[in-house]
Amino acid sequence: MSTAESVPTTDHQAQIAARVKAVESIMIEKGLMTSAAVDRLAEIYENEVGPQLGARVVAKAWTDPDFKARLLENASTACAELGIGGLQGEDMVAVEDTDDLHHVIVCTLCSCYPWPVLGLPPNWYKEPAYRASMVRAPRRVLREEFGYDVPESVEIRVWDSSSELRYWVLPQRPAGTDGWSAEQLEALVTRDSMIGVGRPKQP
Amino acid sequence: MNGIHDLGGRDGIGAINPTESEPVWKAEWEKHAHTFFPLAFRAGFFGVDSFRFGMEQMDPVEYLTSPYYEHWLHSVTHHGVRKGLLDPEEIEKRTQYYLEHPDAPLPEDKDPEGELVAFIEAVIPAGAPAGRDTGKVAKFAVGDRVTVVADAPHGHTRKANYIRGKTGVVELAHGEMIYPDTAGNDLGEAPEHVYTVRFTNAELWGAEAAEPNGSVTFDVWEPYIVPASE
Numbered sequence: 001m002s003t004a005e006s007v008p009t010t011d012h013q014a015q016i017a018a019r020v021k022a023v024e025s026i027m028i029e030k031g032l033m034t035s036a037a038v039d040r041l042a043e044i045y046e047n048e049v050g051p052q053l054g055a056r057v058v059a060k061a062w063t064d065p066d067f068k069a070r071l072l073e074n075a076s077t078a079c080a081e082l083g084i085g086g087l088q089g090e091d092m093v094a095v096e097d098t099d100d101l102h103h104v105i106v107c108t109l110c111s112c113y114p115w116p117v118l119g120l121p122p123n124w125y126k127e128p129a130y131r132a133s134m135v136r137a138p139r140r141v142l143r144e145e146f147g148y149d150v151p152e153s154v155e156i157r158v159w160d161s162s163s164e165l166r167y168w169v170l171p172q173r174p175a176g177t178d179g180w181s182a183e184q185l186e187a188l189v190t191r192d193s194m195i196g197v198g199r200p201k202q203p
Numbered sequence: 204m205n206g207i208h209d210l211g212g213r214d215g216i217g218a219i220n221p222t223e224s225e226p227v228w229k230a231e232w233e234k235h236a237h238t239f240f241p242l243a244f245r246a247g248f249f250g251v252d253s254f255r256f257g258m259e260q261m262d263p264v265e266y267l268t269s270p271y272y273e274h275w276l277h278s279v280t281h282h283g284v285r286k287g288l289l290d291p292e293e294i295e296k297r298t299q300y301y302l303e304h305p306d307a308p309l310p311e312d313k314d315p316e317g318e319l320v321a322f323i324e325a326v327i328p329a330g331a332p333a334g335r336d337t338g339k340v341a342k343f344a345v346g347d348r349v350t351v352v353a354d355a356p357h358g359h360t361r362k363a364n365y366i367r368g369k370t371g372v373v374e375l376a377h378g379e380m381i382y383p384d385t386a387g388n389d390l391g392e393a394p395e396h397v398y399t400v401r402f403t404n405a406e407l408w409g410a411e412a413a414e415p416n417g418s419v420t421f422d423v424w425e426p427y428i429v430p431a432s433e
Contacts, residue, residue, distance in 0.1 A: 012269075013230060013232075014302060014305065015298075015302065016232060016269075016270070016273055016276065017230065017231070017232040017301075017305065018298045018299075018300075018301035018302040018305065019276060019280075019294070019298045019301075020232040020235050020236050020239075020276055021232070021235070021297070021298075021301040021309065022293075022294050022295075022296075022297035022298040022300070022301055023239070023276065023279060023280060023283070023289065023294060024235050024239075024309060025297055025301075025309050025310055026289055026290070026293060026294070026297065027239075027242070027243075027246075027289075028309055028310045028311075028312060028313065029310050029313070030288075031313045031314060032242060032243070032245075032246040032288075033238065033239070033242045033319065034312035034313070034314045034319045034320070035309055035312055036312055036314070036317065036319070036320050037238060037242060037314075037319040037320050037322070037323050038234055038235050038238040040320045040323050040324065041234065041237065041238045041241070041323050041327075042227075042228065042234040042237075042238075044323070044324075044327055045227050045237075046227050046228075049327065050227075085328065085330065086326075086327050086328040086329055086330040087241070087326060087327050087328075087329075087330045087331065088330070089330065090330040090331065090332040090333065090334070091332065091333070091334060091377070093375070108209070108210050108211030108212075108363055108365075109208055109209060109210075109211070109255075109361060109363055110208065110255050110258065111271060116330075119227065120227055120237075122221070122222055122224075122225050123222075123225065123229065123270075123271065124219050124220060124221045124222060126271040127219075127271065128210050128213075128216045128217075128267050129216045129217050129218060129219045129220075130219045130221075131210040131211065132210040132211065132212065132213040132214070132216045133214075133216065133219070135211045135212055135365065135407070135419050136211070136212045136213075136214065136408065137414055138414065138417060139414045139417065140414065141219070145218065145219045145220075145221060146219075146221060152415060152416055153416070154416070155416045155417060155418070156414075156416070156417040156418075157401070157417065157418050157419070157420065158417070158418070158419045158420070159399075159419075159420050160211065160363070160419060160420065160421045160422075161422070162361045162363065162421050162422045162423075163333075163361065163377070163380060163397050163422035163423075163424070164251075164332075164333035164334075164380055164381075165377060165397070165399070165422055191224070192221075192223075197221065
């Protein structure tokens with residue numbers, strides 16, 4: 001079967017847009033919601049909270065061993081040092097990739113994702129195919145769907161975010177970046193590398 | 204409930220088709236649907252566990268094929284009606300109106316003090332932690348071998364099908380957190396200790412079907428697990 005991307009028609013989009021507007025209009029009249037609140041929330045996730053924040057944390061961990069130790073000990077308190085944290089990241093756990101171990105995150109039961117460091121999840125992360133297959137055949141999924149070939153000598157550990165803990169990946173620092181500043185390194189850290197479905201950009 | 208949302212390990216669902224990047228909102232209505240979540244939470248429609256249970260009760264075909272934020276709308280409507288905060292006939296009437304007049308404006312905001320914007324600006328950086336400390340002693344510790352109870356409860360649970368009856372090792376212990384099996388079913392927070400348990404691929408799928416050199420971790424609440432028998 002096809003995934004949600006291909007199914008909704010324009011008619012369906014019109015239906016759902018009308019229904020959202022209907023519910024919102026009732027909530028506005030009751031004083032429970034405002035258009036101003038919608039605009040502010042949209043602006044926050046468009047411009048303020050997104051994977052650039054996770055990239056800043058990763059680059060700091062790559063350049064500051066004490067910070068990295070604190071991040072792996074308690075990701076939420078370490079991120080708070082940089083003013084990063086909040087909704088859907090109240091209790092974050094950063095898991096570190098090594099030469100022998102690669103991590104990936106998924107939420108098989110809904111769409112849990114560490115918003116404060118990665119922003120809101122892409123559609124494919126929330127849709128049935130990823131949620132079903134990532135725990136079942138991660139090595140094949142990474143290779144065939146994401147073009148990420150993880151050698152069999154490397155263990156793949158998939159973190160199913162079933163509680164309010166929010167896992168995310170501290171990827172390996174790319175080779176050839178000795179002497180790079182944290183600001184330069186930030187540009188190499190991708191959303192996918194913190195989900196675990198891609199490598200950081202290579203220099 | 205053994206619902207359609209419980210997708211871990213299902214085969215044949217299709218391709219993932221990942222994108223390298225995509226807009227935060229795929230349609231204008233999605234920003235509004237997202238904003239329902241914090242504001243309906245504030246208005247007492249649900250906690251996060253009830254919110255998830257609302258989505259789990261969607262028609263299964265719709266669940267699998269609709270845009271994700273439609274799940275959110277479904278849950279907001281489900282709980283708003285259930286709690287008497289939304290009138291279903293009024294929703295239908297207004298939906299018809301906005302279908303016929305898609306450009307008709309929303310009512311004027313009724314929030315002269317800007318309290319709702321202030322709430323959004325406060326809740327996003329602060330969050331709503333699920334951790335609780337009632338002083339209950341943890342029954343398990345890191346390194347313990349545990350087995351997930353294999354029962355299939357009705358109502359909301361996070362005990363996914365694919366880990367039921369499976370044995371793994373406690374990898375992390377997180378202290379007490381709100382228990383979804385009560386909170387999601389209107390039975391209160393009843394905090395329980397949460398543990399991350401790691402299962403080998405072979406334990407989950409059998410040696411034949413499992414990929415080599417891999418494992419899956421899953422977070423369980425204490426009532427989900429018992430000491431492993433061997």
